[in-house]
Amino acid sequence: MxxxxxxxxxxxxxxxxxxxxxxxxxxxxxxxxxxxxxxxxxxxxxxxxxxxxxxxxxxxxxxxxxxxxxxxxxxxxxxxxxxxxxxxxxxxxxxxxxxxxxxxxxxxxxxxxxxxxxxxxxxxxxxxxxxxxxxxxxxxxxxxxxxxxxxxxxxxxxxxxxxxxxxxxxxxxxxxxxxxxxxxxxxxxxxxxxxxxxxxxDIPSAEMIKYAANSMLATRISFMNDIANLCELVGADVNMVRKGIGTDTRIGKKFLYAGCGYGGSCFPKDVKALIKTAQKVGYDMEVLQAVESVNEKQKSILFNKLMKHFNGDINGKTIAIWGLAFKPETDDMREAPALVLIDKIISAGASVKVYDPIAMPECKRRIGDKVVYCKDMYEAVVDVDTLLLVTEWKEFRMPSLEVLNKTMKNKVIIDGRNIYDAKEMVESGFDYYKIG
Missing domain, CATH: 3.40.50.720 (NAD(P)-binding Rossmann-like Domain)
Incomplete structure (x- = not known):
């Protein structure tokens, strides 16, 4: 054929x-x-x-x-x-x-x-x-x-x-x-x-299926990010909440991980397009409008935690970012939370060092030399005031806490994907923040 x-x-x-x-x-x-x-x-x-x-x-x-x-x-x-x-x-x-x-x-x-x-x-x-x-x-x-x-x-x-x-x-x-x-x-x-x-x-149904599927997945992510933010305020642990609701067979466990916002080529574009399609026929997709709003706010959550730790002033600080792509196993940075984060940090007067195993050339193509590109994850944390984990690449899952202790200027870690054990981090001497 x-x-x-x-x-x-x-x-x-x-x-x-x-x-x-x-x-x-x-x-x-x-x-x-x-x-x-x-x-x-x-x-x-x-x-x-x-x-x-x-x-x-x-x-x-x-x-x-x-x-x-x-x-x-x-x-x-x-x-x-x-x-x-x-x-x-x-x-x-x-x-x-x-x-x-x-x-x-x-x-x-x-x-x-x-x-x-x-x-x-x-x-x-x-x-x-x-x-x-x-x-x-x-x-x-x-x-x-x-x-x-x-x-x-x-x-x-x-x-x-x-x-x-x-x-x-x-x-x-x-x-x-x-x-x-x-x-x-x-x-x-x-x-x-x-x-x-x-x-x-039929053809219209096939065209709708893709938008509906991506919008549902985006809705689950924004819903869990909203729940995570509420968990912080009321003293609940979003990881426990996720496990509790994920075992409900009517819900399932996929796309229930709280984080620093979704990005990429599909979810942001498709949610916007479906909202616009509805508007053209006189209908408001109120749930999806909320999904989009929650996601845009969530992209600032790591920056907000960073500013809170330093009492609203990071001028002159050096911040490390692990992970630039919107998710692991890709170099795609379309709508990536890292881009929002970098822009906010630099605007607040701090400098940024970054490492991503794949996406650094794409980052440089997009923003040039606004940040310092490092050859590995540990070079990125030398003399930094805070480490921000943005993309959960496998190599970031079990870092040497001994190396981080020796190389970081201030021992502050903000985990945007909830991949670290909070108790272990605190016992190792780090100020540790996660989502929810």
């Missing part, structure tokens, strides 16, 4: 590589010539465990190819995925210009029946716009080429994307015809040999 995927960002590259791993012939298309040239050599621009090796393996096997010319591959493929970016517009809604540009290019060039699948996270109604755009271009050409549109939202977790794609807990496909259903069933058959997790819906 031959398919094309337009867009070689996170979703497009992971999807294309995993499809090729299952024996499907994949051509990935992107307008960025430099990126395509690097990909042809097996050099990828994102960090995802195991992805680069899999890309190289399938290039060598001849199943994974890269090009900048979409028109050149359309005659040879049965399915075209659109996996281009949908960045938030100024009003928070999803910007569909890249999605519709792909649809226009397809309409200008298809000559035979093709299934056009939206893989990007897009608002309800986008498939209709894609269909209209393709048909408008066919009408201009005076061509009567049959095609179908479909929606196939992705549910990849950064840091575990290959596992999520190769062994999905569900694959959602929104379709309008039996022919499109047959094509998509055949495409995903290799992934369904153990159990069939392929869910077919």
């Amino acid at each position: 031959n398919i094309a995927i337009v867009g070689t960002g996170y979703v497009g590259l992971v999807s294309g590589t995993c499809f090729s791993e299952m024996g499907i012939n994949v051509t990935c298309v992107d307008v960025d010539e430099k990126k395509i040239e690097n990909l042809k050599k097996g050099v990828i621009s994102i960090y995802e465990p195991g992805l680069e090796d899999m890309v190289r393996k399938n290039i060598q096997a001849g199943r994974l190819n890269f090009t900048t010319d979409l028109a050149d591959v359309l005659d040879d493929v049965e399915i075209v995925f659109s996996a281009v970016g949908t960045p938030p517009d100024e009003d928070g809604s999803a910007d569909l210009k890249y999605v519709l540009a792909v649809a226009k290019a397809i309409g200008e060039n298809i000559k035979k029946y093709t299934v056009v699948v939206t893989k990007s996270t897009v608002p309800v109604g986008t498939a209709k716009k894609v269909k209209e755009t393709i048909q408008a271009e066919l009408d201009k050409r005076g061509e009567n080429v049959k095609f179908d549109v479909a929606s196939n939202p992705e549910f990849l977790k950064e840091g575990a994307a290959i596992k999520d794609f190769m062994s999905p807990d569900r694959v959602v496909v929104g379709i309008e015809s039996e022919k499109a259903k047959e094509k998509m069933s055949r495409l995903y058959k290799p992934f369904m040999l153990v159990s069939d997790r392929l869910i077919f819906t």
Whole structure:
């Protein structure tokens, strides 16, 4: 089976590589010539465990190819995925210009029946716009080429994307015809040999499922952060509360960890977009508006704890930050709490030293030399007044307290992910603060 995927960002590259791993012939298309040239050599621009090796393996096997010319591959493929970016517009809604540009290019060039699948996270109604755009271009050409549109939202977790794609807990496909259903069933058959997790819906429902899923997970995070803040005020321990409610089978234990706010490419963008979608039809998503508000406040919680410890004055202090990415196993810093934290600390007159095992180049690309980049976690804490744990990378889980005692100027640790034992920290001579 031959398919094309337009867009070689996170979703497009992971999807294309995993499809090729299952024996499907994949051509990935992107307008960025430099990126395509690097990909042809097996050099990828994102960090995802195991992805680069899999890309190289399938290039060598001849199943994974890269090009900048979409028109050149359309005659040879049965399915075209659109996996281009949908960045938030100024009003928070999803910007569909890249999605519709792909649809226009397809309409200008298809000559035979093709299934056009939206893989990007897009608002309800986008498939209709894609269909209209393709048909408008066919009408201009005076061509009567049959095609179908479909929606196939992705549910990849950064840091575990290959596992999520190769062994999905569900694959959602929104379709309008039996022919499109047959094509998509055949495409995903290799992934369904153990159990069939392929869910077919109408297209608007498929488009809504992705937003609803991410918004629910974001809601759980903000809810627990709200509970954590209340726990501090009333003397409860949020970790005990989490265990107590997580064992309720109606609730479950996932996404109940209190922290310093969620970030990344999905939750912030999708919550905003769903709120905006509702506003366009005259409805207020009051719960999600609260979720977003709680999260924005939570990104300042470590700074607030820092200021409280030093009685509102950190001018001249040196602060260490462990972890910059919005979560472990990625270099993604989109909407990362660390960015808010760094900005607030520097604005308050303190200097910042940082260490992250993967995300420091991305941080430097975003903020330049506003902070001191350190070669390892222990260099970052030399002569600092406070250590802030922001991202729970594995290497931060069991630090040498003896080294921290010897190297830190002031023995203050603020744990933004609740990964340390408070009793052990206090007994080792640290002023220790956690979330909740």
